[in-house]
Amino acid sequence: MFQGSMVALVTPMHSDGSVDDAALARLVQMHVDAGTDAIVAVGTTGESATLDEAEHCEVVRRVVELAAGRIPVIAGTGSNSTREAIELTECARKAGADACLLVTPYYNKPTQEGLFRHFRAIAEAVDIPQILYNVPGRTAVDMLPETVERLAPIPNIIGIKEATGDLERGQEILRRCGPDFELYSGDDATAMELILAGARGDISVTANVAPGPMHAMCTAALAGDRQTASAINDRLMVLHRKLFVEANPIPVKWALHAMGLIEDGIRLPLTVLSEACQPEVRDALVQAGVLAD
DSSP states (O other): OOOEEEEEOOOOBOTTSOBOHHHHHHHHHHHHHHTOSEEEESSTTTTGGGSOHHHHHHHHHHHHHHHTTSSOEEEEOOOSSHHHHHHHHHHHHHHTOSEEEEEOOOSSOOOHHHHHHHHHHHHHHSOSOEEEEEOHHHHSOOOOHHHHHHHTTSTTEEEEEEOSOOHHHHHHHHHHHOTTSEEEEOOHHHHHHHHHTTOOEEEESGGGTOHHHHHHHHHHHHTTOHHHHHHHHHHHHHHHHHTTSSSTTHHHHHHHHHTTSSOSOOOTTSOOOOTTTHHHHHHHHHHTTSSOO
């Protein structure tokens, strides 16, 4: 249903932390122009944890409006509360999102059975394509391939964003769930290899600052052109790594600010990128060719 470079879009904010609608419009247009294949609005990179429910729904609605059918919009609607996740998913459906991305319930650490019932309940409650999202490094819960396999037959659960960076894990999901279940990388540094192994694309942080090259890399990898994909990916690797010198989205929001695309707004408990790390991120932008020296 979706493939290629799908940006995990930041939520631009003014210095006081309020959502910057004008900057949001600029970012959406930039991704349309650059060939980004889909936009993920208000995922974890979009600071979903610190937007209240009304803001969350409004940013999704606004991104859908700005995209105007030119690019698919996937709404981040996950929560550690099943009831809240259902409400956010229904809100995204009403806003016209093309699909929803649902992170595993963080902090409360459900069992594998709990994960299965959580995602099944959301899928049964809201008729919209849904993508599972496994990122144990952020949530402290790991959804195992056998649980993904149990969820895969549910008609509107179409795939998973697997962000462990473990290529063997991705290949196991492909084997268990078959070619019709869509696997997406959630780890930029290993995304090319996972796509070459059979994944449909990459839900990407790097695409925020290098949308054109990420689209080109994913397109080449999907075509099985390792040489072209590797040449692009090698240049981007410094970004894949340096955009995580502090917790995401701290570095990528600072990078977009350094590029003149957004203000420096970010919400507590996150803070602006530390001065010690700023030269590293700036150098990575220069090395990748997305910022002039």
